[in-house]
Amino acid sequence: MSDYRLVYYSANRLSGSDAEVLQQIEQILDTSRRNNNLVDVTGALMFTKNYFGQVLEGPRAAIEVTFERIQQDTRHGDVALLEFSPIAARSFDSWSMAFVGSAYNDSASFDKIGRMTGFDPSKQRAEELFEKLRDLVQNAKL
Template sequence: MEYRLIYCSRNRIEGSEQQIAVEIEKILLSSRRNNEQQNITGALLFNGLAFAQVLEGPRSAVEAIYATICEDSRNSHNVLLETGDITKRDFARWSMAYSGPDNDGKLYQHLKLTDCEKDASGVAKRVLDLLKSVVHAHV
């Protein structure tokens, strides 16, 4: 049985747009390398203010990666949106897919931490649906 975890957190990366982009690239390189080793797949959404991420794979590996993320100083206020067993991975082909600001430079305005705290399951569904639509559009 596979396991999925969805969370959101506040961005704590400071600096210019270019400095933030470099730090996001470091996160992606490390995530992709570590996830491949642990048989984890998923996707990361970043809007400049917050992160939302889906992690899929063996439960112990997903929970260990999430614990590491919670300790990472580049984010804070982690809110666990959803966890549970799944029958099929939604991001099976992606060690870590990524979606940032869209082509028009607009951010995903509807990713707000206050919503996460009020309606975690609703936000989890929106995050999952959004990431699936973005990622699958690029397959």
């Protein structure tokens, strides 16, 4: 069975000081790494002041269950599925959840994608977001 890749985009609903927001992100990443590792899901997460972008890769059923849970989470909203399709190979196989950007160093480029998509699902935009995430992971100090 081939792996699947899911890409979504959502509105960041975290509030608080920068330090509080970062702490909440760390919590999300800790939980994600623990859970994803158990079900063979890998991926990458990006956030800015306004948006989250996430790629999940792995067995279809595991991704579906994980995404169901993620969609219920009130720390974000307006979750827009951009892509869910089979892939020949994973791009993030080393990371149960790579963190690839934050409001503090990448908001300009990511917000530009936000304005362009306007939460409107489209294959082309999904690919653009995915390329963006992959570029960031490749250049990230992980």
